[in-house]
Amino acid sequence: MVVVIYLRWTMQGCRSRMVSKSNAALSCQQRGVWWCWCCLHCTFILSVWWIATHGVYAMNFIKTDELIVDMITSIAKRGGSLQKDIHRAACSILNRWAVTEDVSTATKHMNMLLDALPVMVRSNAFKDWGVHMAGLVWSEDDTFAYHAKRTKITVEQVQAAKAKPFWEFKPEPKYQPTDADAMFLSLIEGLDRKAKKGIDPDKGDKMSDAQVAYLKQAYAAMPAYA
Numbered sequence: 001m002v003v004v005i006y007l008r009w010t011m012q013g014c015r016s017r018m019v020s021k022s023n024a025a026l027s028c029q030q031r032g033v034w035w036c037w038c039c040l041h042c043t044f045i046l047s048v049w050w051i052a053t054h055g056v057y058a059m060n061f062i063k064t065d066e067l068i069v070d071m072i073t074s075i076a077k078r079g080g081s082l083q084k085d086i087h088r089a090a091c092s093i094l095n096r097w098a099v100t101e102d103v104s105t106a107t108k109h110m111n112m113l114l115d116a117l118p119v120m121v122r123s124n125a126f127k128d129w130g131v132h133m134a135g136l137v138w139s140e141d142d143t144f145a146y147h148a149k150r151t152k153i154t155v156e157q158v159q160a161a162k163a164k165p166f167w168e169f170k171p172e173p174k175y176q177p178t179d180a181d182a183m184f185l186s187l188i189e190g191l192d193r194k195a196k197k198g199i200d201p202d203k204g205d206k207m208s209d210a211q212v213a214y215l216k217q218a219y220a221a222m223p224a225y226a
Contacts, residue, residue, distance in 0.1 A: 086121070087165045089113055094134055094158045103151040107136060110144045122172065129166035133157070181225060188215050 062068050090113060097106035110130055117123050130136050130144055135153060139145040191212050199205045 083165070083167065086113070086117065090129070090166070091158065091162045094153055094161055098153050098155055098158050101152055103146045107144050107146050110134070110136065114144065122167065125170040126166045129161070129169045133161040133164060133169065184219050184222065188212070188219055191215065
């Protein structure tokens with residue numbers, strides 16, 4: 001409502017200026033400039049209002065099956081291209097490291113690449129690849145770092161990393177739907193095996209036979225999934 005009132009006030013102000021200027025023999029070119037200014041001003045206000053109420057990204061749904069299929073095809077192409085670009089950049093960092101022996105710059109570039117990865121990319125797989133294929137370490141600051149005794153990388157290591165992209169090095173784990181019955185049973189069986197081997201509090205074991213027995217009773221009384 002406030003935006004509508006402001007826009008009406010702006011347009012009325014522009015109109016009144018046009019009228020007042022007309023007595024001073026305002027030229028057509030000058031009137032055009034005034035109208036352009038008014039339109040640009042209103043467009044800016046509407047843009048600010050739209051971003052404030054809808055966000056920067058406004059999703060428009062795809063209307064037909066054909067266009068949806070086209071979008072999926074495009075996603076497959078662009079996703080594959082992005083994946084290859086990420087691997088190319090990572091391998092180039094390692095190759096540059098092998099040439100210059102500058103581990104500090106290589107580590108910095110690996111962290112820059114990690115930060116640049118879109119949220120949808122499996123960054124944990126990339127981290128594992130950097131640690132195992134490049135010989136870097138994962139620090140407490142959640143960044144790549146290098147070991148003081150491993151500051152060089154060989155051409156053979158670079159070639160091995162090149163041959164094993166991060167998405168193949170650590171494949172996506174198979175989706176496992178939640179099964180409360182199986183999870184509960186697995187917990188009980190694991191604790192039961194430990195209890196039979198012997199519970200040793202001196203070694204840090206924090207469980208008892210009574211707890212295992214209680215869990216077994218709870219499992220027996222647990223209602224089945226309907």
